[in-house]
Every structure is written in structure tokens, then in C-alpha cells.
Amino acid sequence: MRVGIIGAGQLGRMLALAGYPLGLRFEMLDPNPQACGGQVAPLTVAAFDDEAALAALARRVDLVTFEFENVPVATMAFLAGRCPVFPQPAVLEVAQDRLREKECFQELAIPTPAHRPVESRQQLAAAAAELGLPAILKTRRLGYDGKGQAVLRQAADLDAAWAGLGGTPLILEALVPFEREVSMVAVRGRDGGMQFYPLAENSHRQGILRLSRACAADPYQERAEEYTRRVMEKFAYVGVLAFEFFQVGGELVANEIAPRVHNSGHWSIEGAVTSQFENHLRAICGWPLGATTLNGPAAMINFIGELPGTPTLLAIPHLHPHAYGKSSAPGRKVGHATLCLPPGADFDGALRKLREVIGGLD
Structure with a gap:
């Protein structure tokens, strides 16, 4: 099976890397000839409104997905008239407009600011x-x-x-006086079956996610799953969906959804039985979904602007680095690393040591 991906950033790159062991093949389309996904799959360099290029891609693939939520809805609607597209353009249209998104949450009785x-x-x-x-x-x-x-x-x-x-x-x-920012990453298959990853607790710096820690047995897990289920069922959603929340008192308040694989789920590559990337592909291909349980305590650290030296990262036990093949630039996500420890290990101690070595995690 051949999968087309609209957008060729790091998310498209990681989708392809997760799909090759499953026997899938990929093509990407992006207006940037230097897009890092082009290092791992054939890349069509074309504007997102280039209908000739889109039609040609649709003829070469069995289905299409996208790797970022700001791809034009018209692009995905055009493709949906020529081949299967997952997730569906309808949810993309809502997620791209913060007002419509909040109106959707309110319709589903999900609290919003x-x-x-x-x-x-x-x-x-x-x-x-x-x-x-x-x-x-x-x-x-x-x-x-x-x-x-x-x-x-x-x-x-x-x-x-x-x-x-x-x-x-x-x-x-x-402005919400939140105690925590958390995110739910979930996946829904073509048959309506769903799997939910453990909630992740997120820390941001200058508006960019810096640290995301998977939370085993979080007291808000069940509520986050219910709110996410309502959204996925409303749209008969297919694929991975991320839902960001603020914890305020005893409630979760909706921030936003992302109809795609998500930065706060990168820990799942090594930290879960099945990564979010593999599960997205399983879902859109109509295949059985994989287990989302933790392998052990896990967290994801984003590298913003530039990568630490690879030997420095490899010297840290239980740390798994991922470079995106992107040039350094202020504010750019150029890679991440996942800290995955054996069950019962001193995770807080390992995180403190990681802070000492690479810094900037607070």
C-alpha cells in the first residue's frame, strides 16, 4: 500500500519511518524543496493549491493523510474527490478556526475558557x-x-x-489560571475502535512545547478519554487526534485539538507498546490498532534551535535521540529525545540528571 502525505516536515518523516517496517510506501508533497521528510520518501515540490500536482499524487497512492493542521481544507477536499483521505476534511475545517473549535466543544458539553x-x-x-x-x-x-x-x-x-x-x-x-497543561493522544480506526494513550503533562517555554511527560494512572485520564471520544465520534474520525487541556481545580478545560500525530505524543515511539505514528497508519489503512500502554516511565524533550551533540546524548542512559535533519534556527524544532526507564526506576532522579547535562528543561 502506498500512502500520500501532505506536508513533509518532521511529522511526515516520522510517519514514514514508522510505516516502512509495516511494508508501506510513501510519497510526500510540500512547497519546500528542503523539507526534511524528503530525506526519507519521494517528495513532490508543489504548492498546496497545485491541482495538477495533487491529482497526480492521488493517482499514485492508495490513500492520503496530512501531517499538519494548517494544510488548506480545499486541498484535502480536492484530494478526497480522487482517493480516500484520513482524517476527514470536515474536522480539519473546525480545528483551523479557534472560534468554530470552541463552539464544537460547547456543543459536546466540553468545558472551554x-x-x-x-x-x-x-x-x-x-x-x-x-x-x-x-x-x-x-x-x-x-x-x-x-x-x-x-x-x-x-x-x-x-x-x-x-x-x-x-x-x-x-x-x-x-486567561485560565491552570494548574497543569495536559494532552490526550488517541486513535480511532475505520471500524470505530479507539485506543487512548496515557495523559501527558506538558511544559512550554516561549509558547513552544519543551517537555512532555507521560502520566501513568493519572486521575484525569478517564475524563480526558471521554471528552476526546465525543469529538472523534462526532466526526466519525479516523487516525490520531490530540486534545490539549488545562487542568483547573477539579476539571479539564479544553484548549484545542490537533487532527494529526502530535508533539506531545513523541514519547510513544520508545515509551509505548505502539507509537502514535504506527497507530495513525494502522487506523487510516483499516488495520487493527495497537496497544497504547506504557513500557515504563517516559518523557519527551524537544530540542529547540539547535541539537546537543550526539555523543552527549548517547552518554545518557535510557535516552533515545531523534534528529530531524533540519538546519539550526531560533525557535525551530530540530529534534527530540525520549527518556524511557524500566518500570519502577527513579524517573525524577533521571530527569534531574538530564537537566544537568543538557539544561533548559525548566
């Missing part, structure tokens, strides 16, 4: 007065890794935020 749509400076002032400050102003579309947003702590911040983000549809959200 208080929020208001903003399309003018006057509307921003009214929304800030209604919700109160602090609050966070976000573009409704295309923001990620802390981009396309501004924190408003006082009325004097409104002008600068509007100057930086105005002119496009926005949403103002009340």
Missing part, C-alpha cells in the same frame, strides 16, 4: 471589559507554537495587541 469573537478595535475593548483582564488575544486561524497571540494584562496593552494582530478575525479568551 470564556471567550468572545473580535473583529474590530471597538469589539476588542468591549470583549476585554466583559471578560476582564488578563486575557489572551489570538488569531482565529494559523497560529501555533505561541505565534499569532498576545497576552493582555492591562487596558494599555490593547492598542499594541490590535496593531500586531488586527485586520484578521480574532478571538479573545479569558
